[in-house]
Amino acid sequence: MWILLAAALLALRFYLPLALALLVGSAVWGVVSGVVQPVGIIALVVMALLGVACVKWRERRGVKIALEVVLVVAAAALMLHLIPGFNNPKVLDGIHSGPRSAPFTMYFNFDKALVPFLLLCCLPTLFVAQPLKRAVFWQWLLLVLGVPALLLVAVALGGLGLELHQGQWLLPFAFANLFFVSLAEEALFRGWLLQRLCGVMTAPLALLLSAVIFGLMHTAGGVLLVVFATLAGVLYGMAWLWSGRLWVSTVLHFALNLCHALFFTYPMLQHGN
Incomplete structure (x- = not known):
C-alpha cells in the first residue's frame, strides 16, 4: 500500500489520471488493512x-477563494493529524539511532501524504512555477553546503552531536521521510504558502515569513528547534524561488x-550526554 501511495505522489507531478488511480488503489488497500x-x-x-x-x-x-481556504485548512489539519479516521501504523518505536541519541518513534502517515493532492486542486502551479531568480552554479553550491553548515551550527549550540549511524531503521526512515514528510511539508510551506505570499509581497519578505511560520510549526521541540527549522525553511525556500520546482526544495x-x-x-x- 505504501509503495502504491508513494508512486501516486511521484505521478502527481507528471500524469494526474495515473496519480489519482494509484491514490484510489492505495485508499482501498488502506480501508481493507484498517489504516x-x-x-x-x-x-x-x-x-x-x-x-x-x-x-x-x-x-x-x-x-474559488472560499474553497481554497477550506482545502488549505484541511491540508494543515491532515499534516497535524487532526482529522480522525486515519490509523497511521507505527513503524519504529522508541528507537535509539545511536548511544548519544534520544529515542524516537516514526509512523507511516497516510493522512499527511494527502496534502499535495489537496493543494494541487488549489494551485495548478504547485509543482512547477516560474522561478523568481535564476541562480548560477556557485549560488546553488553554497545553498547545498548550507545543509551540513546548518547541522554543524546545531552542534555548536548543543542541540546535536556528531554520531555516525547505520541500521535497518534507515531504509523505512528514508522512504517515509521523502514521501510522507518532506514532500507534504514542502507542498504546504513552499509550493502553496511561499508561492501565494510572493503574489502579495516581495520575494525576500515572503521567504522570511514562510520560513518563520514553518519554524513555529516545530514549537513542540523547543526554541532551538524553532530557530533551526526557520533557518532550514530559508534554505528550502531559496531552492524553490531559484528553481520554481517543488521537487527541488523537497529533495x-x-x-x-x-x-x-x-x-x-x-x-x-x-x-x-
Missing part, C-alpha cells in the same frame, strides 16, 4: 468533492533530514 477507518473514508470523500469543486469553479473568484529538505539521521545524533542529543 483508513470509516470516519476517514467520509473525510476522503468530502475532501475529494471539495477538490473537484475547487478545480471546476476556478474562474469564479469568490467561490533539499530530504537531504538535510537524511544527513541529520546519518551523521548526527537523531533526532537530538540525549539529555545528559
Whole structure:
C-alpha cells in the first residue's frame, strides 16, 4: 500500500489520471488493512468533492477563494493529524539511532501524504512555477553546503552531536521521510504558502515569513528547534524561488533530514550526554 501511495505522489507531478488511480488503489488497500477507518473514508470523500469543486469553479473568484481556504485548512489539519479516521501504523518505536541519541518513534502517515493532492486542486502551479531568480552554479553550491553548515551550527549550540549511524531503521526512515514528510511539508510551506505570499509581497519578505511560520510549526521541540527549522525553511525556500520546482526544495529538505539521521545524533542529543 505504501509503495502504491508513494508512486501516486511521484505521478502527481507528471500524469494526474495515473496519480489519482494509484491514490484510489492505495485508499482501498488502506480501508481493507484498517489504516483508513470509516470516519476517514467520509473525510476522503468530502475532501475529494471539495477538490473537484475547487478545480471546476476556478474562474469564479469568490467561490474559488472560499474553497481554497477550506482545502488549505484541511491540508494543515491532515499534516497535524487532526482529522480522525486515519490509523497511521507505527513503524519504529522508541528507537535509539545511536548511544548519544534520544529515542524516537516514526509512523507511516497516510493522512499527511494527502496534502499535495489537496493543494494541487488549489494551485495548478504547485509543482512547477516560474522561478523568481535564476541562480548560477556557485549560488546553488553554497545553498547545498548550507545543509551540513546548518547541522554543524546545531552542534555548536548543543542541540546535536556528531554520531555516525547505520541500521535497518534507515531504509523505512528514508522512504517515509521523502514521501510522507518532506514532500507534504514542502507542498504546504513552499509550493502553496511561499508561492501565494510572493503574489502579495516581495520575494525576500515572503521567504522570511514562510520560513518563520514553518519554524513555529516545530514549537513542540523547543526554541532551538524553532530557530533551526526557520533557518532550514530559508534554505528550502531559496531552492524553490531559484528553481520554481517543488521537487527541488523537497529533495533539499530530504537531504538535510537524511544527513541529520546519518551523521548526527537523531533526532537530538540525549539529555545528559
